[in-house]
Amino acid sequence: MTSMTAPPSTPMSSKLIRNLTPDQLPTVHMPACEARPALKGQKALVTGASSGIGRGIAIALCAAGADVMINFVGDEASARAVVDEATHCGCTNRGRAVAHRADVSDETQVAGMYGRMRDEFGTIDILVNNAGLQQDAPVEEMTLAQWNKVISVNLTGQFLCAREAVREFKRRGVQKDVSCAAGKIICVSSVHEVIPWAGHVNYAASKGGVFQLMKSIAQEVAPWRIRVNSICPGAIRTPINMPAWATPAAYAELMKLIPYKRIGEVEDIARLAVWLASDEADYITGTSLFVDGGMTLYPGFEAGG
Numbered sequence: 290m291t292s293m294t295a296p297p298s299t300p301m302s303s304k305l306i307r308n309l310t311p312d313q314l315p316t317v318h319m320p321a322c323e324a325r326p327a328l329k330g331q332k333a334l335v336t337g338a339s340s341g342i343g344r345g346i347a348i349a350l351c352a353a354g355a356d357v358m359i360n361f362v363g364d365e366a367s368a369r370a371v372v373d374e375a376t377h378c379g380c381t382n383r384g385r386a387v388a389h390r391a392d393v394s395d396e397t398q399v400a401g402m403y404g405r406m407r408d409e410f411g412t413i414d415i416l417v418n419n420a421g422l423q424q425d426a427p428v429e430e431m432t433l434a435q436w437n438k439v440i441s442v443n444l445t446g447q448f449l450c451a452r453e454a455v456r457e458f459k460r461r462g463v464q465k466d467v468s469c470a471a472g473k474i475i476c477v478s479s480v481h482e483v484i485p486w487a488g489h490v491n492y493a494a495s496k497g498g499v500f501q502l503m504k505s506i507a508q509e510v511a512p513w514r515i516r517v518n519s520i521c522p523g524a525i526r527t528p529i530n531m532p533a534w535a536t537p538a539a540y541a542e543l544m545k546l547i548p549y550k551r552i553g554e555v556e557d558i559a560r561l562a563v564w565l566a567s568d569e570a571d572y573i574t575g576t577s578l579f580v581d582g583g584m585t586l587y588p589g590f591e592a593g594g
């Protein structure tokens with residue numbers, strides 16, 4: 290047994306974060322994880338996949354062997370770039386990818402997207418309900434249009450896409466060579482399904498709604514071997530929250546909310562999405578998984594209160 294020298298005793302107060310400067314904290318190293326074909330033969334739809342978290346998830350699902358539909362609403366060139374990136378890395382186990390334009394808050398367009406999914410891939414095994422947006426304002430200035438827009442994309446859009454997926458999962462049932470489950474739905478929610486957010490009441494309400502939407506669907510469809518879960522990101526480096534990380538001053542301010550002292554990257558979310566969609570997570574349903582570097586740990590108390 291190797292003997293270890295006891296560290297010099299340190300007074301409790303000097304171990305607390307308030308006594309440390311950033312250069313006294315460890316350098317950030319992102320985890321290196323090999324891509325495994327855990328989703329070979331599965332068909333996935335990722336909404337809002339032309340940028341940010343959706344883009345990262347789509348690429349990771351494809352690297353794990355799934356065929357992926359990359360939904361977008363605006364920028365077709367970006368969606369095509371995601372198709373290229375998802376399918377051209379030289380890895381032999383990669384799936385196929387196609388891009389499809391649809392507004393997830395529009396019932397007819399969602400039905401059309403599932404029609405295309407059937408034409409391209411035959412069925413669906415994995416839905417990632419990721420599309421979302423913010424339209425921020427103090428509550429007294431928030432317009433009904435701002436309220437309705439955020440609720441209709443972030444919440445109604447998740448309902449419309451989940452409803453179509455459940456219809457197909459139930460129609461087709463379990464194909465045991467593909468997966469133990471008849472289907473998997475992953476809702477991209479937010480830490481704001483539990484953390485109130487002043488100035489963003491429409492967004493926080495939409496994510497609070499996703500919390501109960503996810504759990505209620507999960508409870509209803511579990512007997513059909515359909516799994517429904519949420520991923521709740523903290524602050525992830527994407528276009529939606531660029532003002533929070535784009536300057537050193539903003540980044541330093543953001544770190545006050547993150548005990549782990551680094552911003553999240555889309556890969557942090559994408560890796561979890563692959564695992565959650567795989568049979569390794571077969572007994573997990575109705576759960577919100579927080580990927581937030583500790584943002585939900587009441588960081589205001591990290592220096593002892």
Ligand code: NAD
Nearest residue numbers: 337340341342362392393419420421479522524525527529
């Ligand atoms: P993003 O702006 O890069 O991605 C959102 C995507 O949704 C965009 O591609 C956008 O075009 C798409 N979209 C918007 N309206 C749509 C519609 N009607 N139909 C189809 N697609 C539509 O930002 P992101 O950070 O990648 O956000 C992805 C999800 O992650 C959102 O649901 C967001 O609420 C959630 N989230 C992000 C963070 C973060 O820190 N970035 C934190 C918590 C939750």
